[in-house]
Amino acid sequence: MTADTAQEFYGRWERLYDLIARRTPGIPALRRRGALACRLEPGDTVVEMGCGTGANLPYLREQVGPDGTVVGIDFTGPVLERARTHTAEYDNVHVVRGDATQPPIGFDADTMDGRADIDAILATFVVGMLADPPGAVDDWCELVGPDGHVVLANAALSDEWYALPVNAVFRAVVVLSTPPTTKLRYEGQPHRRLDEKIAGAHSRLRERSSAVADETHVFGVVRLTGGRLE
Numbered sequence: 533m534t535a536d537t538a539q540e541f542y543g544r545w546e547r548l549y550d551l552i553a554r555r556t557p558g559i560p561a562l563r564r565r566g567a568l569a570c571r572l573e574p575g576d577t578v579v580e581m582g583c584g585t586g587a588n589l590p591y592l593r594e595q596v597g598p599d600g601t602v603v604g605i606d607f608t609g610p611v612l613e614r615a616r617t618h619t620a621e622y623d624n625v626h627v628v629r630g631d632a633t634q635p636p637i638g639f640d641a642d643t644m645d646g647r648a649d650i651d652a653i654l655a656t657f658v659v660g661m662l663a664d665p666p667g668a669v670d671d672w673c674e675l676v677g678p679d680g681h682v683v684l685a686n687a688a689l690s691d692e693w694y695a696l697p698v699n700a701v702f703r704a705v706v707v708l709s710t711p712p713t714t715k716l717r718y719e720g721q722p723h724r725r726l727d728e729k730i731a732g733a734h735s736r737l738r739e740r741s742s743a744v745a746d747e748t749h750v751f752g753v754v755r756l757t758g759g760r761l762e
């Protein structure tokens with residue numbers, strides 16, 4: 533999937549996506565868990581990569597309090613507008629347009645020094661859209677540095693005993709919500725490709741960190757992995 537296709541898709545469907553992102557049963561609880569797994573303290577700084585319409589941002593703001601900083605990054609303009617509207621009441625929640633694989637944060641480009649003071653990075657339902665999910669996880673681990681936290685949540689095929697019907701629904705949702713690119717149609721099984729990307733990203737995070745969370749939610753379909761960097 534190209535960046536243009538993704539932006540066009542989410543730009544067009546942002547209102548519907550926002551509804552699904554906030555109202556799907558089980559998802560608000562997952563968002564709270566994701567924010568808790570970031571292990572934030574009051575006053576901390578947390579960045580959400582691919583924040584979409586901002587459904588996680590209030591949970592992150594809850595963790596860092598009024599003295600902390602929350603930054604949401606996404607490359608789709610219309611979803612960011614909605615995220616801004618949802619977080620307008622907080623002056624320490626910032627929504628920035630940028631690429632999660634080259635985030636507009638980090639080292640000072642002029643002096644090349646000073647690690648960005650980021651305590652945690654959260655990315656929910658995003659890594660499956662990236663060309664190199666394990667590579668992105670590596671970069672995010674570098675950004676938070678030692679003692680920082682990286683947390684991923686993604687939907688993938690369930691392996692619970694009731695997996696058959698759950699996976700059938702999941703496949704249908706993935707096929708319907710995958711932007712219609714020729715490449716994915718050609719590959720024929722977008723859910724398989726998505727599964728591989730997600731598994732790769734979560735494994736990389738497990739390899740690079742000590743686990744603070746490794747659990748499934750929403751009938752085993754959503755995996756949440758959180759790690760503290762050494």
Ligand SMILES: C[S@@+](CC[C@H](N)C(=O)[O-])C[C@H]1O[C@@H](n2cnc3c(N)ncnc32)[C@H](O)[C@@H]1O
Binds near residue numbers: 583584657
């Ligand atoms: C499925 S939505 C998830 C949104 C949000 N994280 C949530 O949990 O509701 C994926 C979002 O990732 C964004 N996205 C995908 N690839 C991106 C990239 N390389 N850089 C920034 N945003 C990206 C899309 O614009 C879209 O808003």
